[in-house]
Amino acid sequence: MPTTPAVSHLPPTARGRLPVIGHALQFVRGPLNVLQDLRGQGDIVTLQxxxxxxxxxxxxxxxxxxxxxxxxSYTKGRMYDKTRPVVGNGIATSEGAFHHRQRRLIMPAFHRPRLRGYSEAMREQAEAAIASWLPGQRIAVDRAMHTMSVGTTVRTLFGTGIDNRTIAEIDSCVGVFLKQVIVRTMTPNLVESLPLPGTRKFEAARKRLKAIVDTILDERLRATQERDDLLSLLIAARDEESGEPLSRQQLHDEVVTMIVAGADSTAYTLSWLLYELGRNPAVDARLHHELDTVLNGRPVTFDDLPRLAYTQRLIQETLRLHSVSWIQMRRTITPVTLGDARLPAGAEILFSATTMHRDPGLYPHPLRFDPDRWLSPHQREAFQPFSAGPRKCPGDHFSLTQLAIDIATIAARWRLVPAGRRRVREVPAAVLRPDHLPMVVRARS
Structure with a gap:
């Protein structure tokens, strides 16, 4: 008669632990290398x-x-504790019944009929962003895509009434915040109370972003004119059970969450996608052929997206190889059994979509950029660009729509080729971004 495997109290500790600091120094120096190495040490391994x-x-x-x-059995965990001072109790950080209520109120704003309307603003923002490009011009693609993505997020949220200076300020605040999140997650809480330069910049950016959003909210809540943007939908939303709207504080927290969560992830996914097109001329040629065939020289529309099959595979492959949400965390609410391990309540759990997506046991030749690998079925649990379950990113279809609209708009007019031979390095900050991405603009022939 088969026996049930014994359940140990804790998972094994990863190799290379040092006295006092454990694995902290290794993780800070090369977190992706550490996490990739851990994949060969067991299904669940402890970092100290x-x-x-x-x-x-x-x-x-x-x-x-x-x-x-x-x-x-899990809450969001330590990384989201460090995010909460900026985004408040928005959908990314809230828990329990409050989170479920927020999700019910917010999800209609991301349904398909709404995405159709947002897609026009997305295309117009992309067209405006590339209108000033010139053949032979060298651009920092990562910065250009970040500026464009922040502009798209702000415009879909607030409409057309936000000036470029305010958008630039929002862009700057988000950049400061995202540089500090992982540092705060992996350092003792005491460090945050010290008057260090990073701490002061973080607090200044938090206050400035709050002030900007508060000003916009005050104006919109006083206004009587109906508008067709995301903020208007949030203001009009009513709980189906109680009939209550989102409070002013909830509106603030959801708006800041959408600004912070949306702009960076889409911007750097698009940056990595353009990087791979520049490195893979055959992939680039197939993309251009599809755009020429489907669009025939006209601007892309929402209804075109299902017909852009290769474009969709290109996006999927970018989300696999360059998963910008490279690290996520959870915390146990009660003791749980996970595999052969028994974890206590309050245990911190970490997982990395990026290293999972680069596991050769799950994806053959994982470092090869191959959009056609998505012609074959894959294990659903092994592809997590937007997480999964009740905490899955509510804006996943918004992001996929924006990526498709943006790349179709850019590639219909321009080709981007690498500038120089310096290797592009991955920077694992709050999202996985390139350290620099200079490319040269070439006109489509």
């Missing part, structure tokens, strides 16, 4: 960051249990 144990889940099946099957 100072005195804090963090349990890294490598198995797609165990991760599915954390995110989907047993999602009610």
């Amino acid at each position: 960051v100072g005195r804090l144990p963090i349990h890294v889940v490598n198995s797609p099946q165990l991760l599915h249990r954390v995110l989907v099957t047993d999602a009610g």
